Amino acid sequence: MTFSLLLRDPDTGEFGAAISSSSPAVSARCVNLADGIGGANSQNVTDPRLGFRLLDELRSGADAQSALDTVVDGADPETIDFRQLLVLDREGRTAAFSGGRALGTFGAVTRDNAVAGGNMLASLDVLDAFVDTALSASGRIEERLFAALSAAMDAGGEAGPVHSAGIAVVDDAGWRATDLRVDWDDQDPIAALGRALDVWMPQRDDYISRGINPAAAPSYGVPGDE
Template structure:
């Protein structure tokens, strides 16, 4: 899910292409956003020109915080959507249509790093019922102005993916900023703590 559905571009926006997903649509939406289209304009353009749009669920948040969602009529199972300034969520095969609303509200009310806010949002979605069937994958991805994904954590198959994602984040978050510095200014970065590192 994390490898196929999530599409982010610094200074441009965030896009999700899901249900019966086509990862190319995420790239296309980001290109439209980068070209100046709003979230709604980008989704309208893709939906209006792609014959497979009835099978897709698309979510976009542009750099101005404008949001748009498309849920095609062939989206599977129970479908839900919720939008707020700067945040949007949608899902299919849900336990209840309120899952996306709970996710967005939890994001809005959480504090701290974007990663911890996203984790709180995922927890709230699961508490609302999550998917109708078992959840086996979870992902958490953040861009923060450095032109690459500063956090990109995925659990691709597990009986408890959210718990495993939380464990990964607990390991990653304390060293995230060191890895950003290593990318931008390796001469000033802290030691790597590996054999051959004399710093």
């Protein structure tokens, strides 16, 4: 039902996630990011609490694998086998867990600074395309995430149609610098996400400036804003 990626940019310290699914509102339920800490995606038969717990472990100083081991070992033994978890820590170390009752064709790919996982995939080639593109693409982290999401879809994506997608990024603002979601689209949620990204990226940094120092921030460029 879902394929997703966590990515760290070692040059900027930003963390980001890209995700798509046949289910609605996937990004709102499955993606967890924290400034300077890392990220955790909780998917398949999703228990969002597991993503929160993984971030708590990372905040306490655990590395990705230790955080994952602690959360998996402490989870409900009757349900953990349905879960799929991805973790990325502040140093770019990664870890992944796929329970034996994950759906369809499932798996994960872990590299330094990037981890991808999915279930009900057209094939496991989707995950290699996801990670390879994220690590090789140029541009800002949002652009790399979108390129990777598109490459994963071109490699087959899910076995069936997808309906929701999202991209989220944290830098050090204190909130998500980017949080774009298509919660339901019958046609092409990834294309819709790309259109939103095209509108957002030229304004991204201005909205951070406005939040931190509104008196010195650029104008909104709308009638009445001088």
